Amino acid sequence: xxxxTQTPRYLIKTRGQQVTLSCSPISGHRSVSWYQxxxxxxxxxxxxxxxxxxxxxxxxxxxxxxxxxxxxxSEMNVSTLELGDSALYLCASSSNRxxxxxxxxxxxxxxxxx
Amino acid sequence: xxxxxxxxxxxxLSEEAFLTINCTYTATGYPSLFWxxxxxxxxxxxxxxxxxxxxxxxxxGFEATYRKETTSFxxxxxxxxxxxxxxxxxxxxxxxxxxxxxxxxxxxxTVNP
Numbered sequence: 001x002x003x004x005t006q007t008p009r010y011l012i013k014t015r016g017q018q019v020t021l022s023c024s025p026i027s028g029h030r031s032v033s034w035y036q037x038x039x040x041x042x043x044x045x046x047x048x049x050x051x052x053x054x055x056x057x058x059x060x061x062x063x064x065x066x067x068x069x070x071x072x073x074s075e076m077n078v079s080t081l082e083l084g085d086s087a088l089y090l091c092a093s094s095s096n097r098x099x100x101x102x103x104x105x106x107x108x109x110x111x112x113x114x
Numbered sequence: 115x116x117x118x119x120x121x122x123x124x125x126x127l128s129e130e131a132f133l134t135i136n137c138t139y140t141a142t143g144y145p146s147l148f149w150x151x152x153x154x155x156x157x158x159x160x161x162x163x164x165x166x167x168x169x170x171x172x173x174x175g176f177e178a179t180y181r182k183e184t185t186s187f188x189x190x191x192x193x194x195x196x197x198x199x200x201x202x203x204x205x206x207x208x209x210x211x212x213x214x215x216x217x218x219x220x221x222x223x224t225v226n227p
Contacts, residue, residue, distance in 0.1 A: 004157075031213045043203065043217040056212045090157055094213050103213060105150075105157035 002027065004093050004106035012112045018079040021109045025072050025093030031055075032074040033103065034066060037088040046089075049074055078111075086113045116141045116211075118204050120218035127225050133191040135221045137178075137204035140185065145206040147171075147180055147187040148215070152201045161189075161202070194225045 005024045013019050025032050033056075034046040045058040049068035066076040072093075078085055088110050092103040121136040139145065146165045150158040162171030167182035176191045187204060204218040 033213050033215070035215075042219050043215075045214050045216070048213050050212065056214045058214075092158075092213070092215075101213070102160050102163070103215065105159070107155075107157045 004091060004104050006089075006091050006106040006109050008109060009107065010110045010112075012114065013081050014114050015081055015083060017081050018077065019081060019111060020075055020077045021089055021091075021111070023074045023076075023091030023093075023106060025074070025091075026104055029093035029095050029104075030072055031094045031101075032068055032072065033092045033094075034074070034076050035090045035092065036060075037090055037108070038086075043090070046076065081113045083113050085111065087111060116145070116206060116208060116216045118206055118216055118218035120202075120204050120221050123220070124222035124224060127194055127223070129196055129225055129227050130193045131225075133189070133194045133198075133223070135189040135202055135204075135223070137187045137189065137218060138185050139187065139204075139206050141206055141208060143208050143210060145208050147178070148205045148207070149176070149178055149187070149189050150203045150205060150217075152203065152220075154200075158203065194223070196225045196227055199223055199225045 007022045031050045033048040048056040052068045063079045068074045088108045090108045092105045094101040094103045117140045148163045149161040151161045162173040164171040164180035170179045178189045201220045203220045205215045
């Protein structure tokens with residue numbers, strides 16, 4: 001079974017631009033979550049999508065948004081990029097049929113904002 | 115709100131040494147607890163988990179016991195290997211929060227030959 005894939009793996013943008021990151025979950029998984037990982041703040045939850053609906057949202061500004069498609073693939077978008085948005089963005093998927101289902105993480109997208 | 119606190123790192127050990135990484139949590143309900151590991155340049159991998167008090171999770175020689183009375187989930191391994199060098203994250207999820215994970219700060223482990 002193929003794992004979680006994220007594209008692109010690396011991205012360089014400049015302040016003020018916007019960016020879209022993509023995540024393809026494991027086949028059959030309906031839940032996709034996004035996390036931001038930085039040296040200073042650690043791993044922080046961005047949002048979760050389940051069956052195309054945002055089910056949970058972390059404490060990030062409205063510049064961060066996401067969506068999920070009918071095939072469970074998910075995208076996250078960051079508009080008006082700031083230097084502080086430089087981070088590793090991780091996506092995780094789970095079947096979410098049971099409490100505490102294992103979440104499977106992708107390798108991440110490394111975003112650098114110049 | 116929920117939070118997870120891990121022992122400060124980094125931790126440096128010699129091969130075959132005993133490992134303990136402390137983890138304590140604060141939660142409003144009855145969370146499930148996890149240990150994830152991140153190798154350089156990779157995403158996170160689930161190492162082990164426990165879903166209720168007194169459960170013991172184990173995998174690849176690592177163990178952790180869910181202690182509700184002390185709100186702890188300490189990670190242990192009897193004999194570490196160089197290949198165990200990685201960053202370890204303790205995390206929790208609440209039943210009311212869907213798939214949301216709350217992570218600790220992470221502990222960098224380096225094992226020297």
